[in-house]
Amino acid sequence: MTSLEVRRTLPASGLPRLLDGAWSDSSADLEAHLRKHGPPPLRLRPADLIETVERSGLTGRGGAGFPVGRKLRSVVEAGRGPAVVVANGMEGEPASSKDRLLLxxxxHLVLDGISLAAHAVGADRAFVCIHRGDPEYADWLRECVAARRAAGIDRVAIEVAELPRRYVASEQSSLVRFLDGGPAVPTFGPRPHERGVGGRPTLVHNVETLAHLALIVRRGDNWFRAVGAPRAPGSMLVTVGGAVNRPGVYEVPMGLSVGNAMMVAGGPAEPVKAVLCGGYFGTWMAAEVAWNVPLTHSDMRRAGAFLGAGILVALPESACVLGETARVVRYMSEETAGQCGPCVFGLPALAEVLSELAFTGGRARAIQQVRRQIELVDRRGACRHPDGVAALARSALDAFADDALEHDRFGPCIGLRRRPVLPLPARSEREEVRR
Ligand SMILES: Cc1cc2nc3c(=O)[nH]c(=O)nc-3n(C[C@H](O)[C@H](O)[C@H](O)COP(=O)(O)O)c2cc1C
Ligand code: SF4
Known part of the structure; x- marks a missing residue:
């Protein structure tokens, strides 16, 4: 987990919901959880459960924002034997802390969600996927699962799986491949809901999505829709970092503006130049442009940005957008599965020309080279990894065209001398996905 602190949420907003009780000492205790919520209502008919989730309008909180009810239905309709549920708790985004916080x-809120999702789609196996490298955390999660087993709460067998720490290892087909005994790299075949773990229809959801589902099934779709925007109901967890007074994880209503989310995090700690929205597949926006954009997938798209898994990083005036982007693109170029052209050749080349623009510059030719490399990687891989990196690099050039021109003509800016803002895992923490 990053060093971000866990924070409370907006006063008088009907929140927190997910994070209600998250700060109590017994928040992770099964008995306390059962006293508060009761056991997951597995007596409900699966069809009714899916309908409630569909009516709630819940969308995935792992990045793409796909409607959850539709995904549940597609797994049921795939209909080839019992299904499998995979909870994605990998949190591959270095600037995000919400999934680890929930787990x-x-x-037990996440495990309830797994139990109920398994009931809905007729699954007899389920996995919680986390990064390896923290055996105490993994053992502790296994104890939580075992306590539920002893209390007879779940009908599905839940296992905790530890995967290599690598950005692409948390993509859904990587999870499936790993759980089938292969390397944690994306596959090129059918999607998990058609053919996933063991060839069975597999439901993959982010852990936050499953925690919302656990509350919706208990409290109903109207309760869920009472918060948030009409076309993007409910609350979401955001991880706010960078130049704000109280960086941390917050639960906010969907549709809150970026600026208000920053204010929930204590407001700017110094003048803010840019906001990175959506993490390292995300987009840079000038602060004054970002401030009024509502936190929904459609509003973000309309603004040319990406909501992703709710990551917002405020970059201070004193920092360098191009330098930060070059660091991240270099990192992302080292985090691929190395199985498609754009990742083997394209991303390292993009990292190279972007670093030249940011850190050397002064030759008035690098911008064109960066733009050419972006086009060479965009939409050319088997998964979205190169597209996400291309979008990040393109947004830096588009939103900060004047900065790019100055670097290209006159060389690096003074901001490069400052301490970097965007968090990156140390090289020693990263692993080969093929192991
Ligand atoms: C390279 C890559 C990395 C990803 N990393 C994560 C991740 O760390 N956590 C996550 O929940 N989803 C991640 N996703 C999205 C998953 O593939 C999948 O869509 C998601 O887990 C589905 O959950 P949701 O429907 O609840 O959003 C990643 C996707 C890509 C392309
Ligand atoms: S595009 Fe890159 S990350 Fe995606 S499957 Fe191909 S090599 Fe792997």
Whole structure:
């Protein structure tokens, strides 16, 4: 987990919902959880459960924002034997902390969501996927699962799986491949809901999505829709970092503006130049442009940006957008599965020319080279990894065209001398996905 602090949420907003009780000492305790919520209502008919989730309008909180009811239905309709549920708790985004927060503070809410999702789609196996490298955390999660087993709560067998720490290892087909005994790299075949773990229809959801599902099934779709925007109901967890007074994970209503989310995090700690929205597949926006954009997938898209898994990083005036982007693109070029052309050749080349623009510059030719490399990687891989990196690099050139021109003509800016803002895992923490 990053060093971000866990924070409370907006006063008088009907929140927190997910994070209600997350700060109590017994938040992870099964008995306390059962006293508060009761056991997951597995007596409900699966069809009714799916209908409730569909009516709620819940969308995935792992990045793409796909409607959850539709995904549940597609797994049921794939209909080839019992299904499998995979909870994605990998949190591959270095600037995000929400999934680890949920799993450490409220594991039984996530496990209830897995249990109910398994009931809905007729699954007899389920996995919680986390990064390896923290055996105490993994063992503790296994104890949570075992306590539920002893109490007879779940009908599905839940296992905790530890995967290599690598950005692409958390993509859904990588999870499936790993759980089938292969390397944690994306596959090129059918999607998990058609053919996933063991060839069975597989439901993959982010852990936050499953925690929302656990509450919706208990409290109803109207309750869920009472918060948020009409076409983007409910609340979401955002991880706010960078130049704000109280960086942390917050639960906010969907549709809150970027600026208000920053204010929930204590407001700017110094003048803010840019906001990175959506993490390292995300987009840079000038602060004054970002401030009024509502946190929904459609509003973000309309603004040319990406909501992703709710990551917002405020970059201070004193920092360098191009330098930060070059660091991240270099990191992302080292985090691929190395199985498609754009990742083997394209991303390292993009990292190279972008670094030249940011850190050397002064030759008035690098911008064109960066733009050419972006086009050479965009939409050319088997998964979205190169597209996400291309979008990030393109947004830096588009939103900060004047900065790019100055670097290209006159060389690096003074901001490069400052401490970097965007978090990157140390090289020693990263792993080969093929192991
Ligand atoms: C390279 C790559 C990395 C990803 N990393 C994550 C991740 O760390 N956590 C996550 O929940 N989804 C991640 N996703 C999205 C998953 O593939 C999948 O869509 C998601 O887990 C589905 O959950 P949701 O429907 O609840 O959003 C990633 C996708 C890509 C292309
Ligand atoms: S595009 Fe890159 S990350 Fe995606 S499957 Fe191909 S090599 Fe792997």
């Amino acid at each position: 450490t503070r409220l594991p």
